[in-house]
């Protein structure tokens with residue numbers, strides 16, 4: 001079964017949004033590195049790598065379905081963040097935007113009767129729960145650390161421990 005035009009378009013747009021997510025996390029990581037928070041920068045860098053895998057998951061899915069993949073230009077990622085709290089708030093706001101985008105894809109897959117696409121999206125729907133939990137926790141941690149140098153240092157050290165592990169998205173390794 002071919003995908004509907006609008007669903008294929010939504011999948012292609014989501015590939016671009018996931019690459020933009022990667023780009024944004026890279027920009028946030030760079031800001032943290034330049035502002036003496038190498039641990040938090042590491043956390044964001046791991047997330048950057050994760051977002052590339054999210055994009056690859058959608059690319060692979062379109063290929064499995066025999067649909068065309070479009071690689072549109074990625075928007076510039078940058079911003080003027082005042083402190084680490086603002087950096088992590090930007091990440092959370094972006095994840096909320098991505099959750100909304102994936103929910104709309106699932107609604108379209110349901111309306112178009114594309115059960116395979118709808119089931120495939122379950123992985124991403126559940127992943128967004130994790131992303132928002134992480135995002136909310138991060139904002140809470142930085143709010144608590146406030147301007148206390150000792151708390152900021154110990155928080156930054158905790159973020160240094162995050163290691164990259166590729167997500168197991170359906171079909172990615174087929």
Ligand SMILES: [Fe+2]
Nearest residue numbers: 018021051054
């Ligand atoms: Fe993502």
Ligand SMILES: [Fe+2]
Nearest residue numbers: 050127130131
């Ligand atoms: Fe994740």
